[in-house]
Amino acid sequence: MNTTLRDQERRTGWWLLTPALLLLLLVYAYPIARSFGLSLVTQNLGTELQPVFAGLDNYSRMALDGRFWQTIGNTVFFTVVSVILELLLGLGIALVLNQAFPSRGAVRTIALLPWALPTALIATTWTWIFNDQFGVWNDILLRLGLIQTGVNWLGDPNWAMWTVIAADVWKTTPFIAILLLAGLQSIPPDLYEAHALDGATRWQSFYRITLPLLLPQILIAGLFRFAQAFGVFDLVQVMTGGGPGGATETVSLYIYATIMRYLDFGYGAALVVVTFVILSLAVALATWGLARLRAVRAIGEPR
Amino acid sequence: MAKLELRNLNKTYTPRVVPLKELSLNVENGEFLTLLGPSGCGKSTTLRLIAGLEQPTRGEVRIGDRNVTHQPPGQRNIAMVFQSYALYPHMTVYENIASGLKLRRMASAEIQQRIGEVSQFLGLGELMQRKPGQLSGGQRQRVALARALVRRPDVFLLDEPLSNLDALLREQVRAELKQIFAAQPTPVVYVTHDQTEAMTLSTRVAVLNDGFLQQLDSPKRIYVRPANRFVASFIGSPQMNLLHLKCEGGFAQLGRCKLPLPSQVTVPPEVIFGIRPEHVRLVRPEDQQVLQGRVVLVENLGMSDLLTVQVEGTQGTLLRALLPPDQSWSGKQISLALPPEALHWFDVQTGDRLPDALP
Numbered sequence: 001m002n003t004t005l006r007d008q009e010r011r012t013g014w015w016l017l018t019p020a021l022l023l024l025l026l027v028y029a030y031p032i033a034r035s036f037g038l039s040l041v042t043q044n045l046g047t048e049l050q051p052v053f054a055g056l057d058n059y060s061r062m063a064l065d066g067r068f069w070q071t072i073g074n075t076v077f078f079t080v081v082s083v084i085l086e087l088l089l090g091l092g093i094a095l096v097l098n099q100a101f102p103s104r105g106a107v108r109t110i111a112l113l114p115w116a117l118p119t120a121l122i123a124t125t126w127t128w129i130f131n132d133q134f135g136v137w138n139d140i141l142l143r144l145g146l147i148q149t150g151v152n153w154l155g156d157p158n159w160a161m162w163t164v165i166a167a168d169v170w171k172t173t174p175f176i177a178i179l180l181l182a183g184l185q186s187i188p189p190d191l192y193e194a195h196a197l198d199g200a201t202r203w204q205s206f207y208r209i210t211l212p213l214l215l216p217q218i219l220i221a222g223l224f225r226f227a228q229a230f231g232v233f234d235l236v237q238v239m240t241g242g243g244p245g246g247a248t249e250t251v252s253l254y255i256y257a258t259i260m261r262y263l264d265f266g267y268g269a270a271l272v273v274v275t276f277v278i279l280s281l282a283v284a285l286a287t288w289g290l291a292r293l294r295a296v297r298a299i300g301e302p303r
Numbered sequence: 304m305a306k307l308e309l310r311n312l313n314k315t316y317t318p319r320v321v322p323l324k325e326l327s328l329n330v331e332n333g334e335f336l337t338l339l340g341p342s343g344c345g346k347s348t349t350l351r352l353i354a355g356l357e358q359p360t361r362g363e364v365r366i367g368d369r370n371v372t373h374q375p376p377g378q379r380n381i382a383m384v385f386q387s388y389a390l391y392p393h394m395t396v397y398e399n400i401a402s403g404l405k406l407r408r409m410a411s412a413e414i415q416q417r418i419g420e421v422s423q424f425l426g427l428g429e430l431m432q433r434k435p436g437q438l439s440g441g442q443r444q445r446v447a448l449a450r451a452l453v454r455r456p457d458v459f460l461l462d463e464p465l466s467n468l469d470a471l472l473r474e475q476v477r478a479e480l481k482q483i484f485a486a487q488p489t490p491v492v493y494v495t496h497d498q499t500e501a502m503t504l505s506t507r508v509a510v511l512n513d514g515f516l517q518q519l520d521s522p523k524r525i526y527v528r529p530a531n532r533f534v535a536s537f538i539g540s541p542q543m544n545l546l547h548l549k550c551e552g553g554f555a556q557l558g559r560c561k562l563p564l565p566s567q568v569t570v571p572p573e574v575i576f577g578i579r580p581e582h583v584r585l586v587r588p589e590d591q592q593v594l595q596g597r598v599v600l601v602e603n604l605g606m607s608d609l610l611t612v613q614v615e616g617t618q619g620t621l622l623r624a625l626l627p628p629d630q631s632w633s634g635k636q637i638s639l640a641l642p643p644e645a646l647h648w649f650d651v652q653t654g655d656r657l658p659d660a661l662p
Contacts, residue, residue: 193356194389198403198454199377208402212393 032276038269045263058270068271070246071254078161078250079229082168083222089169090176090221091214097177098184108181115175123238126167130154157247160240164248168235172228176221183217184210216290223286230279251275305367305457306331307353307490312362314348322348324514326362330458330490337493337501340511341537346494349511350460353492355379366457377406382451383460386467388443390435396446397431403454421453424483441472448483459484459491465500477503498538502526510534528647532575532654535647541580541609544622547651548576555648558616560594562641565648565659574657575649580609582645583624586638594639596622598632612637 039058041051062068097108114122129137132152141147153159187210195205233252236242242249242257251271259268307330314323323345330336338346351357353364355376363372371379382403390399397418404414422428425445435443444464451459464480465473481504484491495501501508502522510517510525510533518530529535535543546557550570554561557576564570586593596612599621603609607627614620624639626632648657 188387188389190385190387190389191391193354193376194383194385194450195391195402196356196376197354197381197383198450199406200402201377204406209391 035269035272035276038266039273041266043265044267049263049265051266054266058267059274061267062270062274067246067249067254068251071249071251074161074246074248075230075232075250075252078165078168078232078248079226082165082172082229083225085165085169086173086176086225087218087222089173091180091218093173093177094180094184095210097181108178112174112178114171114173115178117171119171119234120238122167122171123235126163126170127154127239130163130166154240155244157244160244160248164236164239167239168229168232171235172225176225179221179224180214180217183214187213215293219286219290219293223283223290226286227279227283230275230282305369305490307458307492308363308365309349309353310363310365312349312352312364313360314345314352314357315360321514323352323359326511326516328509328516328519330492332490333488335484335491335493335504335506337495337505337508338511339495339498339501339508339537340517341496343513344511345514346496346511347462350383350462350492350494353458354381354383354460380454380457381460382454382456382458383462384447384451384464386463388435388447388464388467390443390446390450392435395432395434396427396438399435399446400450400453403450417453417455418449421449424452425449440468441476444468444476448480452483452487456489459489461491461493463495463497464493465495465497480504498540502538510537512537528656529577530656532577532649535577535649535656539579541623541625543577543579543647544583545649546576546620546622548574550574557641558594558596558614558620560592560641562592562646563643565657571651573651575651575654577647577649578622578641578645580623580625581607582642583622583626583639584642585626585630585632586640590640592641594622594641596637596639597635598637610637612639 038051040053040055042054042057043049043051093111097104097111101107129135130153132138132150132155135150135153137153138147138150142150151159153163191209191213192205195209200208231252232250233256236248236250236253237256240248242253252275255268255271255275258264258271309326309328312323312326313321315321322343326345326349328336338349340346348357352359355364355371355374359372363370365371366379366381391402394402400418400421401414404417409417418431422431425448427442427445427449430438430442430446435446438446444467447464451461461480465476468476477500484504493500493504502525505522507519508522508525509519512533518525518534520528520530525534525538529538529543532545536545548555548557548562550556550564550572553564553566553570555564555574555576556562562576564574595615597615598610599613600611601608602611604625607625610624610626612622612624614622622639648659649655650657
């Protein structure tokens with residue numbers, strides 16, 4: 001009978017899915033649920049680390065927590081600026097790498113190297129680059145006569161965030177470039193030839209062929225980087241530790257301090273929950289946009 | 304509308320890679336010229352040189368009085384239909400067709416009017432707001448054609464536009480193409496490796512091989528009087544019989560059959576003899592020269608039978624004959640006639656056609 005065969009297949013399907021589902025439940029669902037639960041209690045040194053149910057107290061406290069809002073602001077600024085810079089530079093590099101030139105393969109591999117290096121290492125190196133006495137950045141600017149005395153980049157609240165952004169851009173631009181390069185290579189060259197015969201200049205081809213056809217990759221890369229940048233921790237922790245005076249403190253650094261240093265588990269969990277919700281919303285929005293784009297476009301190669 | 308002229312075109316990539324060695328030809332107004340040849344013969348390179356997608360190493364491309372050799376593709380006022388159609392996947396059919404006009408800053412009223420005409424002509428009316436991904440192969444093909452036609456260019460280029468269609472659709476579109484381009488006065492250059500397309504569509508055919516022009520003639524003359532051995536073997540299906548024969552006293556010897564050589568020729572010791580399978584027929588009472596043979600293979604092609612015959616009095620020389628069903632034979636033995644007016648003769652060394660009396 002058909003139905004029994006189908007039932008059997010369905011049962012096999014569930015068995016095959018079970019390991020993955022279990023893993024997801026343990027690794028994702030449980031910690032998330034636990035954080036939600038924890039965010040509803042007060043559990044800190046004041047309660048001698050015993051959980052005391054507090055309802056939404058942690059959330060109302062957050063609303064009045066100036067440090068929380070500052071870290072959110074820092075995180076958003078870091079995320080937006082670094083992702084935009086990385087997309088622009090990444091696109092430029094991808095366009096260059098997409099051209100035919102000698103030893104292109106080797107250059108492509110080398111270009112990906114910064115992304116493969118450990119973040120802590122990169123952060124340390126950039127800390128030295130921006131060092132006020134021995135840093136090469138000050139040296140260059142001094143030699144060019146752009147500044148008269150060395151600037152303490154990492155110690156200046158106005159500049160510290162930019163040093164962190166510079167390091168992040170250096171590290172992750174190659175990743176975006178490779179992602180966009182893959183997208184560029186999937187565009188058939190005869191589209192450009194047809195467009196050239198239609199009378200288009202290279203700029204017009206870039207705007208009307210390259211950018212629209214690359215939009216899915218740009219969105220995916222942007223989404224990826226957004227999620228990563230919003231949770232940035234290691235780079236900032238090593239370079240500035242959130243300083244000076246909280247000028248580079250991001251949400252994840254604040255959460256880390258709240259839980260690990262102040263041992264305020266309940267409030268820390270509430271911070272985690274809010275960050276999680278913000279990120280989820282952003283990702284959902286981007287995914288929805290991407291799906292809509294695909295549906296509207298119905299991308300199909302005319303082959 | 305202006306004639307297209309190619310002067311001594313050459314494209315050299317490296318000393319070993321020379322897809323086009325030397326080509327000069329003219330395409331007049333309203334002419335449909337087909338570049339025909341096997342892959343690697345230089346036909347696609349020629350088309351790309353005309354379009355300006357590649358620069359020639361030597362030579363000139365002229366449209367009317369203009370030397371366009373060093374102009375970018377967009378300034379040559381040429382429209383091209385690509386083998387892949389190269390439709391912009393993110394644009395609607397309307398935007399695809401309008402692209403070339405918009406880039407030339409044509410007024411939108413005129414764009415609309417032109418697209419209206421073309422879409423009506425090609426029956427694209429309902430597809431205007433679709434994306435290429437939502438079209439069938441034949442529809443995409445027509446959009447690509449519309450995108451070229453709407454431009455009203457000085458020259459049309461078509462690069463194997465039928466090769467991505469299935470066999471049935473291909474015949475239909477082939478007939479449509481013929482009507483479309485017969486109705487307009489612009490030179491057309493069409494590239495194909497399919498001789499049927501070349502024969503049916505063209506006013507003239509340029510047969511290319513190995514980067515050189517082999518013959519430039521009307522389809523009929525290319526079939527009736529191939530200029531050399533390559534053209535003879537490339538044009539016609541089933542392929543022409545080409546046999547290496549010894550000559551003696553004005554005759555070539557095929558088995559026991561003496562075939563008269565054309566009278567203008569100083570008799571060479573050896574010659575390449577050619578006859579198309581469809582010109583071989585069963586012997587009739589009035590025939591003087593009769594070729595005896597043994598049938599080794601019969602292939603039924605539906606409208607005719609293709610026979611492979613081993614010629615008697617030779618060491619395994621095979622001759623293929625295409626016999627219509629009303630000509631019947633029995634048994635293994637067969638007597639064939641080779642009509643004198645259907646014989647072709649080629650030089651053994653050069654492969655060139657030997658001069659003959661036929662016009």
